[in-house]
Amino acid sequence: MRIIGDKGSTNGIRRRRRGTLACAAGVFLLMFGGPVRADANFDKWREELWLEAKSRGIDRRLFDEATNVPLDLTLSDLVIPGRPVKEQAEFQRLPSEYISQQQISQLARKGRQHLATYGKLLRSVEAKYGVPGNVVIAIWGRETDYGAEQQRHYVIPSLVTLAYLGKRKDMFREELLIALELVREGAISINAMGSWTGAMGHTQFEPSDFRKFAADGDGDGKIDLENSIPDALASAAKQLQDYGWKKSKRWAIEVRLPAEVSCVESSPEIKRTLGEWLELGLLPAPNMGVSFDMLEDQATLVLPAGIYGPAFLAFENFQVFRRYNQSDVYAIFVGHLADRIAGGPVFEKAWAKLPPINNREIAEIQRMLRDFALYAGSVDGRLGPATRRAIGQYQQSTGQKVDCWPGAIARRYGNSTAAQAPPSAKRGPNPSAPK
8 A cells, every 4th residue: 555645736726626616515414423415516626526527438337336425534644634644553552552563473473474384375466576485475564464454444435535635636536536547447346445545356456556556467368356365465565566676685774873973864865875974874673684795786765763772774675565555663574574574583672652643733843943944845744864864953952962853843843832943944945954
């Protein structure tokens, strides 16, 4: 499943009109807790959507059957006046909660069994796409617990709801139109089941993923990501290959961070070779197995919990995982699970127990950091690498403990009328700040 930002629209007037209609409908829908029929604004929105669907070869009968459905207000990512937006797990849970060693140990044990069961298939997949079997199995395990996770949502109604009321309307509008094309072509059923985002099958492909990456892994002349494990695994490998997977390369290594290297060095913008990082005093954790031919590989420092958890030097294949799902903790989960399936060790450093931080607090901190020209990204309430680094820069410039974690700022900022300004702070956005 991908988690990506809004692709935007080439028609600003249409975008504003859709937003207005969605907000108006939201007031009506707020009183309901589950699937409901929308008001006249929804019908107007559907007629506008029909013009686009018609231009893409969708017939009216299919369009009406697919889109004249109740809206599902239980979904995440909906923008409804008076109700907070429910966030995805990758952006809500602490790293220690998301990257659970207990869960990873269970998945690794089952993953090793699947690695043996599908060994012949996985060797063929690796020969074709360059992605090793333990990595493909790890994607499968993380996405659907090797197919055991129940798919609870009808794909088309979920996409209709997200395209109408979601925070990323343009993105889900396109996913909905591609899904209708796939139904027309017979590639998926109009009653297909999947995740709340419309992701389908064992490895959770959204309609656009299906269009670009789906592969016939069992050679039967058709692609079925729900019922054919070979198709699902081959498709996941093809997606990773197309995202730039580097054959025979590591995704990351855990390292020990010396006191001389600040967490502010953790940024996708700061790249050094592995050899250069080691010269700064970073040490690979035991059993990492660093080889001489890795020393010239470019790496970035990743600290998903600031100084309160494991530190990683992440290589290009880490970024490939993030293209599959744009979240540091997702990439670490999948990479670590792949290592454990292959017999690798648990992390040397444990995650500290941290108090929860909610998305509203993160958004307030992002606004404050933006005011001080330390942050130029979106105010989205998500604690990504740019936000963590900006927090560290703020702490550094104000003489606080530099941990690149929002806990102390949230407590201090929440109990005062104004945050302490850095000595050299200039109000306003900083175009050079990381996004």
